[in-house]
Amino acid sequence: DAKTTQPPSMDCAEGRAANLPCNHSTISGNEYVYWYRQIHSQGPQYIIHGLKNNETNEMASLIITEDRKSSTLILPHATLRDTAVYYCIVSGGSNYKLTFGKGTLLTVNP
Amino acid sequence: NAGVTQTPKFQVLKTGQSMTLQCAQDMNHEYMSWYRQDPGMGLRLIHYSVGAGITDQGEVPNGYNVSRSTTEDFPLRLLSAAPSQTSVYFCASSQTTGTTDTQYFGPGTRLTVL
Numbered sequence: 548d549a550k551t552t553q554p555p556s557m558d559c560a561e562g563r564a565a566n567l568p569c570n571h572s573t574i575s576g577n578e579y580v581y582w583y584r585q586i587h588s589q590g591p592q593y594i595i596h597g598l599k600n601n602e603t604n605e606m607a608s609l610i611i612t613e614d615r616k617s618s619t620l621i622l623p624h625a626t627l628r629d630t631a632v633y634y635c636i637v638s639g640g641s642n643y644k645l646t647f648g649k650g651t652l653l654t655v656n657p
Numbered sequence: 658n659a660g661v662t663q664t665p666k667f668q669v670l671k672t673g674q675s676m677t678l679q680c681a682q683d684m685n686h687e688y689m690s691w692y693r694q695d696p697g698m699g700l701r702l703i704h705y706s707v708g709a710g711i712t713d714q715g716e717v718p719n720g721y722n723v724s725r726s727t728t729e730d731f732p733l734r735l736l737s738a739a740p741s742q743t744s745v746y747f748c749a750s751s752q753t754t755g756t757t758d759t760q761y762f763g764p765g766t767r768l769t770v771l
Contacts, residue, residue, distance in 0.1 A: 588745075589765070590747050590762030590765055591700065591760075593760060634699065645702070648699045649697070649699050650699060
C-alpha cells in the first residue's frame, strides 16, 4: 500500500472549517483513500473514503486531487468535539490490513 | 446493536502470565481483526480473520494467538506476557473485506505487563 504523509499537528478555531492535508504520491490506480479519527483513548472512528471523485457525507468532505497524489479532509464547521488524531490511509484490494501512521493531531480551540 | 465490545477495559499482568482479551460483535460481520497501539504511535495489525475458522497473521503477530470458532467472537491470547506487550489493544470488525466497507472499532483494552 502507498505511504502517506500528514502534518503532525494542526490548530483550528471552533466554528471554522478544518482542512487536513495528506500526501500519497505513490498511490496506485486501485487504491482508496480512507480517513479515520481517534478521539483520546477511544477506538478509531471511520470518517470517509474515496477513490478519485470528491466525496461528502454527514461528517466531512474529501477532496482528492486530479492526479490523486494528495487529498484534503474538510470538517466544515469544527467543534471542540472534533479534537482528535486524524489518520489518512491508502489501501487497495480490501479494507482490512489498514496501516495507521501517526496521523495529524487536530486541536479545535474555543 | 452493541457494536464491537471488548473485555476487560484494563488489565495488569506479571511477566510470564497468560491471558485472553475478549472481543465480540453483534453485527454479523465477516471480518474481524486485532490491533495494538503503543504510546504516540499508530495502530499495528496483529491478527485478522475473514470468517469463522479462518485466521491469518498481520504485521506484529509474535506472542499472540487467535481463533475464530464463531462469527461473533474473536479472542486474542497472550501466551506468556512480556513488558513489550504493554499497549492498548483494539478489536475491529467489518461486514466484508470489500474496499467500501467500514471498519468498526471497539473501545480498547489497556494492558500493562510488569
